[in-house]
Amino acid sequence: MSAHTIYENAPLGSLIRYSDGTLKPPARFKRKLAAWEHRNGAGRLVRKEPARDRPSLTSAASITLHEGDFGSGGVVVLTVRRTYSLDSDLCFEIAERPAVGAVRILQEYGDNTELLHLAESHEAAERWLTQHHYSNVLLKEVTEDEVGADVVEGRAA
Secondary structure, eight states: OOOHHHHHHOOOOOOOEEOOOOOOOOOOOOHHHHHHHHHHHHEEEEEOOOOESSOOOOOOOOOEEEEEEEEEEEEEEEEEEEEETTTSEEEEEEEEOOTTOEEEEEEEEEEEEEEEEEEEEEEEEEHHHHHHHOSSSSEOOOOOOGOOHHHHHOOOO
């Protein structure tokens, strides 16, 4: 699938895999492996950014994937997120959609919405909010109509 298909069809909270289609190099080739890992991986879809055309700035539509949090002792030191333009040359696939009944904790930024956390239930979302202090959040339950059948991008023969 293309990034555009993910933008149109994947709900926030979906686990997205991306790949450049090349084979993984052996571990002994550290630089080649690092470059491969930069273009092949997975992350949770946390933001869909529409295209913007302003007098001082023009940006293409994009998707943002949360790949992980790193730290120790319960303290997050580094959050890894990657943003891909809809015209990215990578191949994307929906590896997992959020479960029906899961609760998204969302925060709005202007015209945009960002996923802060995907909780398994309403109670788990409330517990997460007591530990992480965010203001102006929305709790939105995942419904059946959001997690319908996977969309397969058509290809010309």
